[in-house]
Amino acid sequence: MSERADGPTTWALDISDVSAGYDGHKALEGVTFRIEPGCLAGLVGPNGAGKSTLIKIVLGMLKPWSGEVSIFGRAGKPRPGSVSYTPQVDLVDWQFPVTVSDVVLMGRYGGLGVVRRPGVRDREIAASALERVRLTAMADRQIGELSGGERRRALIARALTQQGDLMLLDEPFAGLDAAAQHDLISLFQSLVTEGKTLFIATHDLSCVDEDFDHAVLLNKHVIAFGRPADVFTTESLNEAYDRHLMVVRSGQSTYIGL
Amino acid sequence: MEGIIDFFREPWTFEFMQRGLLAAAIVSAVAAIVGSLVILKGMAFIGDALPHASFGGVAVAFALGESLYIGGGIAALLTALAIGFISRRGVIRNDTAIGIIFVGAFALGILIVSRQDNYTGDLFSFVFGNVLAVSWNDVWLTAAVAAFVVLIVLLFYKELLFNAFDPTMAQASGIPVAWIEYGLLVLLALVTVIAMQTVGIVLVVALLVTPAATAQLLTRRLSTMMLVGAAIGVTSSVVGLYVAWYADVSASAAIVLTATAAFIAAFLFAPARGAVWRGGARDA
Known part of the structure; x- marks a missing residue:
């Protein structure tokens, strides 16, 4: 073919x-x-x-x-979900009540299937993605408390947890x-x-x-x-x-x- | 000392007050949970439209001698689905579509009521709420619907959160966003039906929006926002019923105004986010 x-x-x-x-x-x-x-x-x-x-x-x-x-x-x-993705920042509601680590964990949601919750392994992947973009210290902040550059890095960490090569x-x-x-x-x-x-x-x-x-x-x-x-x-x-x-x-x- | 205890105990020595408290507490808790998603998605207008539209169904059911709950429920569901359908087509603006549909359904209700010769007191308890007139059957129905709504929110929490926060990414990740949107509208319709009897059509939106908005000022995660919102709703119900008992005023209005007072307090004094502290920081 x-x-x-x-x-x-x-x-x-x-x-x-x-x-x-x-x-x-x-x-x-x-x-x-x-x-x-x-x-x-x-x-x-x-x-x-x-x-x-x-x-x-x-x-x-x-x-x-x-x-x-x-x-x-x-x-x-x-x-x-096979391609890791980061949308434009102005499509995201930064006042939304989620923490930085919640946002990063969302990258795992697509692969979980309906109703299933993220597990220990998903949390480990999210934690290492946060570390990769140097935001570990910010994990428990509300997402809107981050600076412009940190917000991008948080979205990139979320894309990393999707583990797409592209x-x-x-x-x-x-x-x-x-x-x-x-x-x-x-x-x-x-x-x-x-x-x-x-x-x-x-x-x-x-x-x-x-x-x-x-x-x-x-x-x-x-x-x-x-x-x-x-x-x-x-x-x-x-x-x-x-x-x-x-x-x-x-x-x-x-x-x-x- | 005994006087104080009696003061707090007296209202609950009457069974209709116990029933009213149970119904109001259940409704305001579940309304705050669904209301959290409603305000985060900017759907407050739909939260006002569904109760109004359901009045059309209530009136039809009244004319036919059927259950007012079922009539209101069907009208709310149909309206929710129509709004979802029209807004996905994108031909006219979402809020325009909502305005057209809900006023149409509400006018239908008025039209039918205007032709009724018999006593329409039941209908007016749906418009302005009559929490002290709920029967035990109403309480059990309310509890069952509320339990179902909470169960659905728990099961699909992950999808509801993702779709509310970042629908583009949610869709790109393979989350069935269209189903989640419709599902949320159906949950909203269910809350509408059980909230109508308690606070009445015109005040349902207050139970959806006000405790949830208060909670948003005090929390930084959706799950805690839902829980704190539910707690504020329940507290407003208790305080509102005391006010209604001792001041001899409408219970639904007293419940809503208690929630409004809580919001104003949080708006002014919420830690770090209150207008008072922010105003000071801006001046400095």
Whole structure:
């Protein structure tokens, strides 16, 4: 069945000719790209480019109209929970009465099945995920008492307890200051060295350009994918952002902004 | 000293007061538990809409000579499912759909009542509540429904918590969020039915929202919020019934206003979160 034996490895994520949308409205058209295992990959594109749609498809929350999605060689509709996931922070109610460790434990819920409660093993996994993101001391705090950077790390700890090898993160940098952002990137890089594959939707092109291994530039279709330096050409960016972006390269650093 | 003891003991020497206390305590406890989920999901308006809509069913049952509970229950369930269905379609705004449906059902109730020639006192006890008129049968029915609701919340606590906190992630994890949403609406309909007799249609939302909101100011976990909310509800029932007994005022109004007073106290003086301390911190 799987005729794609051309790659040296199984792809962490292999999207092939995917089209999708809502209510007859097309959001993605003929999207094709691959991400190799053990890398830090960015998903970038303007608002309305279909990033959220693509994320839903990879998570198995939305069925594509056509095309194929395969995660670590497993084709078909992705199993819910097989991909670790972190939603956008503004989708989360931070005033909600839950502690940090409650939130992290939620990553185990999907795998438990209805009615079953998390057990000792689930709590151990949650505790080690909290330790991994250096939040053990905060375990009993109400989630809203955390700082912006700590909130991201709590959500990442929750994604870690899902134990997927592919992690999908939606806008983890939004609203963070530079120090918190660098802290998060070094956490991502160390997760990659531990064998995780991170696929991160972000608006921060400069950060992808400097620190990521791969980039997918999306605007309804894939405009370019590969190494960031090859993807973020003036030509491609102009196509994706309709000439609204400015690219400044100076030495090692790149600034891409509106 | 004996005077004080008599003061506290006197109301409960009457059986209708004992029945009233049991019914009010059970209802306010279970309303706070479900109400915790209701306020965290921003569903307070639905909590007001279901009791009003159920009045349509109560009136139909009254006209047909059937059980008012069953009539109200069916109307509340149908309304809950209709709201769930319409809001999932996303054609019109959720709160608009709720407004249309519940006022329609309530108006139907008024229409039917306006054609009734016989005594409608029973109906008005559903509108304004008459906790001191509950029978032992009412108390047992209330206890059975409340026990069922609590059992469901215990069984599906994990799903209810996850869906209330982070529905996107819950859905991505394979939690059947649509079923959980409908299930919560059904629980709300059940609480509505048993709460109507106690506090009346217009005050049900107070039992759902006020003790739970008070508890949210005092706790940092959903499970403790539910327990503290239930305790506040039960305490409000006891205090409210004393006030009703000695001041000779409506029991349901006294229960609700006691809960309101508790909320105001927590809003002002809750540790760290009270307006008084926060106001001071902002000035500093």
